Amino acid sequence: MVVALEEMGLSECFDAVYGSSAGALNGAWLLCGGARQAMRSWLDPSVMKSVISPLRFLWGRPIIDTDHLVNHVYQHVVPMDFEAILAAPISFHPLATDADTGESTDLHP
Numbered sequence: 823m824v825v826a827l828e829e830m831g832l833s834e835c836f837d838a839v840y841g842s843s844a845g846a847l848n849g850a851w852l853l854c855g856g857a858r859q860a861m862r863s864w865l866d867p868s869v870m871k872s873v874i875s876p877l878r879f880l881w882g883r884p885i886i887d888t889d890h891l892v893n894h895v896y897q898h899v900v901p902m903d904f905e906a907i908l909a910a911p912i913s914f915h916p917l918a919t920d921a922d923t924g925e926s927t928d929l930h931p
Contacts, residue, residue: 824848824857838913840928846916853910854903863900 839849896902
């Protein structure tokens with residue numbers, strides 16, 4: 823969806839972008855103008871094999887390695903322009919769940 827919005831020139835039609843989990847990542851790619859570039863990483867089996875591994879569950883670790891995704895894939899393999907996201911005229915609101923209260927939390931800025 824964000825690739826289509828970007829390609830149609832509709833990225834600037836929004837006042838704010840809200841998302842959680844992969845939705846927050848897709849929103850970030852939309853804000854930095856890299857949605858098409860990001861799609862390539864999600865379709866690359868070698869990249870996804872390093873990010874998603876059900877076997878990690880057997881070792882008591884998360885199936886999805888978000889640290890590797892953010893600190894390796896989005897910095898070295900398919901660099902995400904974090905400065906552009908923060909400087910965008912459209913506000914970015916990644917959402918998370920507060921582990922203590924269970925309430926939704928907006929991590930902006």
